[in-house]
Amino acid sequence: xxxxxxxxxxxxxxxxxxxxxxxxxxxxxxxSLLFTGVIWIAGQRLEAIEHLPDTGASWYYWKLPEATRLxxxxxxxxxxxxxxxxxxxxxxxxxxxNRYSENIHRVNLLALGLNAFFILLHFLQTHLWxxxxxxxxxxxxxxxxxxLLLVMVLLMENKRRGLFFGRKMPxxxxxxxxxxxxxxxxxxxxxxxxxxxxxxxxxxxxxxxxFYMFLLMLQGSLFFTRIHLNRWWMxxxxxxxxxxxxxxxxxxxxxxxxxxxxxxxxxFVITQMHGLRWGLSTRLAIxxxxxxxxxxxxxxxxxxxxxxxxxxxxxxxxxxxxxxGIIAGALWLTRRLQRARPGLSNEASG
Numbered sequence: 001x002x003x004x005x006x007x008x009x010x011x012x013x014x015x016x017x018x019x020x021x022x023x024x025x026x027x028x029x030x031x032s033l034l035f036t037g038v039i040w041i042a043g044q045r046l047e048a049i050e051h052l053p054d055t056g057a058s059w060y061y062w063k064l065p066e067a068t069r070l071x072x073x074x075x076x077x078x079x080x081x082x083x084x085x086x087x088x089x090x091x092x093x094x095x096x097x098n099r100y101s102e103n104i105h106r107v108n109l110l111a112l113g114l115n116a117f118f119i120l121l122h123f124l125q126t127h128l129w130x131x132x133x134x135x136x137x138x139x140x141x142x143x144x145x146x147x148l149l150l151v152m153v154l155l156m157e158n159k160r161r162g163l164f165f166g167r168k169m170p171x172x173x174x175x176x177x178x179x180x181x182x183x184x185x186x187x188x189x190x191x192x193x194x195x196x197x198x199x200x201x202x203x204x205x206x207x208x209x210x211f212y213m214f215l216l217m218l219q220g221s222l223f224f225t226r227i228h229l230n231r232w233w234m235x236x237x238x239x240x241x242x243x244x245x246x247x248x249x250x251x252x253x254x255x256x257x258x259x260x261x262x263x264x265x266x267x268f269v270i271t272q273m274h275g276l277r278w279g280l281s282t283r284l285a286i287x288x289x290x291x292x293x294x295x296x297x298x299x300x301x302x303x304x305x306x307x308x309x310x311x312x313x314x315x316x317x318x319x320x321x322x323x324x325g326i327i328a329g330a331l332w333l334t335r336r337l338q339r340a341r342p343g344l345s346n347e348a349s350g
Contacts, residue, residue, distance in 0.1 A: 020102060020103035020104055021101065021102055021103060021104050021108075021222055021225035021226060021227040021228075022102075022226075022227050022230075024104050024108070024112070024222065024225075024227075025218065025222060025227050025233065028112070028214075028215075028218040028221075029215065029218070031116075032211055032214035032215060032218065033211070035119065035123075035214070036207050036210060036211045036214070038123070039123065039200045039202060039206075039207060039210060040202045040207055041202075042123075042127065042202075043200065043201055043202025044202065045127070046126070046127070046130070046199075046201060046202070049064070049130060050064075050065060051063070051064075051065070052065050058138065058139065058140070059139075060134045060138075060139040062134065062198065062199055062201050062206075063130075063131050063132070063134045063135050063199075064130055064131050064135070067131060067135040067136075068129060068131065070129050071129035071130060071131035071135070072131065072135060072136070074125050074128075074129050075125065075129070075131055075132050075133050075135070075196060076133065076136075078118065078121055078122065078125060078196065079133060079192065079193070079196035081118075082114075082118040082192050082195075082196065083188070083189065083192045083193070085114055086111070086114060086115070086188045086192060086220070087185055087188060089107055089110055089111045089114065090184045090185060090188060090223065092107055093105070093107050093111075093223050093224055094181075094184070097223075097224045099224070100224055100225060100226050100228070100229065101224065101225055101226065102225070102226050103225070104222065104225055105224060105225070107224075108221055108222055108223070108224070108225060111220070111221035111222075111223070112218075112221045114221075115217040115218075115220075115221055119214070119217075122195065122196065122200060123200055126199040126200040126201075127200075130199050131199065132196055132197050132198050132199050133193070133196050133197045134197055134198065134199075137197070139197075141193075141197075142193065142194045142197040142198075145189070145190040145193055145194055146190055146194055146241070147315075147316065147319070148186075148190065148319070148323075149186070149187055149190040149191075150238065150241060150316060151316055151319040151320055151323060152179055152183055152186065152187070152323070153234075153238060154267075154271060154316065154317070154320050155171065155175070155176065155179055155320050155323060155324055156176065156179050156180055156183060157271075157275060158171050158176065158320075159176060160275055161271065161272070161274045161275030162271070162274055163271055163317070163320065164270060164271070164317075165270060165271075165274060166274040169320075169321075171320075171321075171324045172324055172327070172328035172331075174327070174328055174331045174332075175323075175324040175325075175327040175328040175331070176324075178327050178331060179327065184220065184223060187216070187220060188220055191213060191216045191217060191220060194213060195210075195213045195217070198210075203251070204247055204251060205244070205247055205248040205251050208240075208243065208244045208247055209244055209248075212237075212240050212241070212244055215236070215237055215240070216237060219233070219234075219237060231275055231276065232276075235272060235275075235276070238268075238272055239264070239265075239268055239272065241264055242260070242261060242264030242265050242268070245260035245261075245263075245264055246260045246261040246264075248260075249261075255301075256308075258294075258297050258298065258301065258308065258309070259308040259309065259311060259312065260312070262290070262293070262294045262297070262308075262309035263308070263309055263310075263311060263312025263313060264312060265290060266290070266309055266310075266312070266313045267312070267313050267316060269286060269287055269290045270313060273286060294306065294309055
């Protein structure tokens, strides 16, 4: 084979020097920042677009007063192409790769290129037809997909960092293994669906949200590399939701920003920081700062409302156990049906 001819083997590692996957991550972060700036600059021309009045939390403001045929066709069509293509690359990686590498594989380059292409396509789609998927589906579906992604991370990481202050919960090995093996498909759906839900508007909430989506796509493209498992890189993506959620709540001026800030940072204090190998004194200092901050804020707003900080952690932790139970139950039922099938076949043949 000619040395200059590109290989079609997805397991081939691309040599970017020592720690090539880490370099790819930093390059990806820089490009994500730059393109977020492009969205902000180009977004000024979207100011002339008319919107219907905001009617509350269940209403998504950034869509045209009336859907257009091309807007709907391009939003759903490009979303479907993006989704199926990304799933195909994940399947290729899972069936063809069997090792994690410090460098990136050829399939990682394909995934990075695929996501970059659809990011550019979504940018053009916004400026030509504007509407995302929001014309046809509820805002709660987009938000729920991201929350469920975070819940699955909590479930997967239970064995490494525990769920409550470093304590591991007795979650089914089968459920944990299932989520670890197939999480890429669900994460890809949650990310791509949310990405195509919104137009590329230049508001602070949209800009931070799209930057967050870019980072998640970057992480999703670096499967089977060591950086994909880096605890600090993973943590950044978990805690950015606190920044984004708080910023959006501040922008909506509904007074609920402390619930989002202390809710998501509460999960950091209860669970996420215990996977960082920090000493007990450091963790106690962070816990103390969190409690003091929460009491300081709610002493101004009314301590009777401090229960709000428990809402998000309660929902996410409850969802971990519910999800684990559903998966474990489905796996148990599948095994039962598989055992019963030979007997049913024998009876039928008799």
